[in-house]
Amino acid sequence: MTGRGRTCKAKSPDTKCAKSKSKPEEMKHESPPRCTRKDFKEEKQKGATKEQKLKVKAETTEPVTKSKMQPKGTTEDSPKTTKEQKSGRKEKSPEQSREEKTKVQPEDIKTTKTCTAKDKIPETNIQPLRPKENPKADRCEGKVDTILFTTLDKLRIKTDEKSYTSKVVNELVDAILSHLKQNTQCFKEAEPLRTGSYYENLKISNPDEFDVMLAIPVDRVDVSPFGDDGAFYSVELKRGNSHLKKFEESSTLSASKMLDEFRAEVKECAKKYPEWELTRKKKGCPAVTLIRTVQSVTVSLDIVLSLVVKSSWPSFTKEGLQIDSWLGTKVKREYKWLPYYLVPKFEGTGTEEKDGVLAKDTWRVSFSHVEKAILKNHGSQKTCCEKEGDRCRRKDCLKLLKHLLSLLKENNSSFKKFCSYHAKTTLLHACCSRTKDTDWRASSLSQCFRLLLADFVSHLEEGILNNFFIPTQNLLSSLSRNKCNSLARCIREECDKGFPIFK
DNA sequence: CATGTTCGCGAGTGC
DNA sequence: GCACTCGCGAACAT
Numbered sequence: 001m002t003g004r005g006r007t008c009k010a011k012s013p014d015t016k017c018a019k020s021k022s023k024p025e026e027m028k029h030e031s032p033p034r035c036t037r038k039d040f041k042e043e044k045q046k047g048a049t050k051e052q053k054l055k056v057k058a059e060t061t062e063p064v065t066k067s068k069m070q071p072k073g074t075t076e077d078s079p080k081t082t083k084e085q086k087s088g089r090k091e092k093s094p095e096q097s098r099e100e101k102t103k104v105q106p107e108d109i110k111t112t113k114t115c116t117a118k119d120k121i122p123e124t125n126i127q128p129l130r131p132k133e134n135p136k137a138d139r140c141e142g143k144v145d146t147i148l149f150t151t152l153d154k155l156r157i158k159t160d161e162k163s164y165t166s167k168v169v170n171e172l173v174d175a176i177l178s179h180l181k182q183n184t185q186c187f188k189e190a191e192p193l194r195t196g197s198y199y200e201n202l203k204i205s206n207p208d209e210f211d212v213m214l215a216i217p218v219d220r221v222d223v224s225p226f227g228d229d230g231a232f233y234s235v236e237l238k239r240g241n242s243h244l245k246k247f248e249e250s251s252t253l254s255a256s257k258m259l260d261e262f263r264a265e266v267k268e269c270a271k272k273y274p275e276w277e278l279t280r281k282k283k284g285c286p287a288v289t290l291i292r293t294v295q296s297v298t299v300s301l302d303i304v305l306s307l308v309v310k311s312s313w314p315s316f317t318k319e320g321l322q323i324d325s326w327l328g329t330k331v332k333r334e335y336k337w338l339p340y341y342l343v344p345k346f347e348g349t350g351t352e353e354k355d356g357v358l359a360k361d362t363w364r365v366s367f368s369h370v371e372k373a374i375l376k377n378h379g380s381q382k383t384c385c386e387k388e389g390d391r392c393r394r395k396d397c398l399k400l401l402k403h404l405l406s407l408l409k410e411n412n413s414s415f416k417k418f419c420s421y422h423a424k425t426t427l428l429h430a431c432c433s434r435t436k437d438t439d440w441r442a443s444s445l446s447q448c449f450r451l452l453l454a455d456f457v458s459h460l461e462e463g464i465l466n467n468f469f470i471p472t473q474n475l476l477s478s479l480s481r482n483k484c485n486s487l488a489r490c491i492r493e494e495c496d497k498g499f500p501i502f503k
Numbered sequence: 504c505a506t507g508t509t510c511g512c513g514a515g516t517g518c
Numbered sequence: 519g520c521a522c523t524c525g526c527g528a529a530c531a532t
Contacts, residue, residue, distance in 0.1 A: 156529080156530070157530080158531090159508075159509065159510090160531095162510075162530085166509090166510065167510095194511080201511095376527095376528090385528085386527080386528095
């Protein structure tokens with residue numbers, strides 16, 4: 001709430017600046033939250049499949065080693081027509097079977113009116129963004145479903161593009177990592193943390209944005225809030241950390257010094273890869289961004305310096321991560337045992353000073369690893385979206401919201417500062433208020449999506465969207481009420497008209 | 504629709 | 519401690 005101007009265009013508060021991403025991810029430390037879910041069934045499936053795979057692998061690897069990495073030369077995007085149906089249809093079986101089974105929610109009424117099977121939509125609670133209930137509306141709802149499925153299909157990333165792009169990106173990331181290991185002391189221990197929508201399987205349209213955090217472990221540090229919303233901190237090195245001493249500025253670890261040197265090293269390494277171009281430094285942004293053209297698409301790779309802090313999370317996070325009724329208290333506890341990250345990001349010009357610390361030497365907390373883990377394990381049931389489980393729409397809805405937002409931004413430049421992190425945060429909050437997997441049932445794409453939009457619109461109208469981990473930080477604080485209301489209006493309009501923007 | 508592919512990723516293994 | 523291999527899940531393709 002203390003509106004501190006969020007400088008970097010959009011993105012996630014933490015890592016990104018200009019683009020939209022999210023952040024770190026994984027956690028490879030002491031207590032992985034992973035054990036909670038999938039492991040069980042994994043055991044089951046193992047036996048049978050193993051041999052088959054071995055076989056396959058053996059065959060493929062020998063003769064044709066790399067037949068597939070050919071950069072296929074096609075640059076145009078194929079119009080795809082045929083698929084909408086498919087996706088529309090897919091959903092049914094899962095849902096239906098589940099409906100019969102159990103978990104009938106109180107209001108699980110199917111409105112069989114005029115529509116086809118897939119349009120049956122339970123009339124649940126909220127209806128803010130939904131046209132009134134009447135046969136006509138339901139028919140529209142069916143059409144909307146089709147539009148949304150078609151849109152999702154268009155947003156799908158093509159395998160061959162992904163294949164080629166990821167190869168190119170991985171090559172550079174590997175090179176940078178080994179460069180840092182071999183040629184530097186201070187960054188030698190960098191651990192890569194692949195974050196952001198690509199690595200969360202939420203990337204839409206093209207595989208053209210990659211985020212990799214390079215996390216430097218720190219021993220003991222004292223972390224003190226900078227500003228009053230708990231998003232920014234200054235860092236003081238205690239014992240150990242000798243290789244980081246050179247970045248000290250009076251007694252604090254200077255984010256700007258460290259980032260400058262990091263950037264210089266990345267630049268040095270990138271020289272050997274002339275296809276990649278280092279973009280200009282953006283004030284307050286923790287990323288070193290490299291771009292190159294791959295099959296006529298401009299791909300950007302954000303390399304984000306960060307610190308891994310393996311101690312308990314800052315007190316401002318205490319009331320955050322309210323996932324108890326969605327994912328459970330055990331899961332929450334496991335997440336909270338993980339380390340957290342700090343990225344060299346600041347807002348404003350960098351010259352404000354508090355207690356002798358300059359803004360440009362401060363760090364912002366990042367929980368990208370937890371975001372990634374949650375998105376991956378997003379079900380209230382362990383089996384959500386697994387082979388044998390029921391499919392949910394959480395991720396589809398987020399993709400659609402991101403897409404909607406980016407289209408609206410294209411149309412209206414005053415929306416520049418809204419970013420996909422706002423969408424992601426909205427989804428996380430939404431999952432906490434509609435906690436059951438059945439709330440996101442596969443059969444109800446348009447309804448789930450409308451509910452999510454309703455959430456987003458009300459955040460906008462209130463002007464409040466709290467950071468999921470740091471509830472005192474309002475992600476909309478730097479956006480005027482006017483802009484928020486105006487965006488809210490646009491979204492309502494799309495909703496009312498059946499999303500003409502997607503057509 | 505079922506089956507096959509690829510990438511990402513963690514677990515296991517061997518040094 | 520590491521690097522490398524193996525096998526699985528998710529998402530896409532056929």
